[in-house]
Amino acid sequence: MFEWIKRIGKKARNLVLPEREERRARNIEAIDLAPYTPEPKAFLGQLAYLELSQFEILTNELKFSPTTSDKAQLSEASAKSFQKYRSIAKLLSTNGVDATDAMDPFTERIETFHSRTNGIDWYETVVKVYLVGGLLEDFYKRLAVGLPDEIREDVEKALKDSTFEKFAKLVLIEAMQENPQLASRLALWGRRLMGDVLLELRAAFDNRKLAGTAKSKKLTLDDERRVNLEAYSKLEPLISELIGAHSLRMDAIGLAA
Secondary structure, three states, X not given: OHHHHXXXXXXXXXXXXXXXXXXXXXXXXXXXXXHHOOOHHHXXXXXXXXXXXXXXXHHHHHHHOOOHHHHHHHHHHHHHHHHHHHHHHHHHHHOOOOHHHHHHHHHHHHHHXXXXXXOOOHHHHXXXXXXXXXXXXXXXXXXXXXXXXXXXXXXXXXXXXXXXXXXXXXXXXXXXXXXXXXXXXXXXXXXXXXXXXXXXXXXXOOHHHHHOOOOOOOOOHHHHHHHHHHHHXXXXXXXXXXXXXXXXXXXXXXXXX
């Protein structure tokens, strides 16, 4: 899906935007995300529900664990995942915001994302949480740059635990060594996930704000297309960075990105 988006973007740039060389020169620097960080309630509400939904996915997978050892280790990782949610929810409460109220506007979008990225078995689900959870947390750590310092530090602290990542690496590497066909299937699955993750990341931004277009301005279809392309262009360096992080996670478990 990501390649499809890129092809459309390249064609569109030839029609309505500056030449490729000029645009590339403007986009080699990393984007300063501070001006585009959502206000704390929206930021923490999205992050809290992402962590809560990840906990739900992991606990649901306990009954499908291949071995008792896998189940025990996954239960520990699930508990750590819930602790991340509790830390973010506590941050909301400390700032006078009810966690449920903060999460509600984002539940449908995040549930739709998860429904598009359901794995067909336990291994695909573990890969999904390992790759997707890692990427989303990387992203929100970067996006937190525009939050007040104390909140940003608390977000970074809340997301620090890597219990699930360590578990996923061990169990996936061992399973793929025993079954090379599983490795081929999971590599394909990991590459497929990237496009859906990028769409979810894009949803955390206001395209008009990225493109410097007033919220009150009425847009034609051509205007909307221009705004979307300019917003994508602004995010290109960040997207490239996250794709690189995704590739490193794939490499860490022996999968080709």
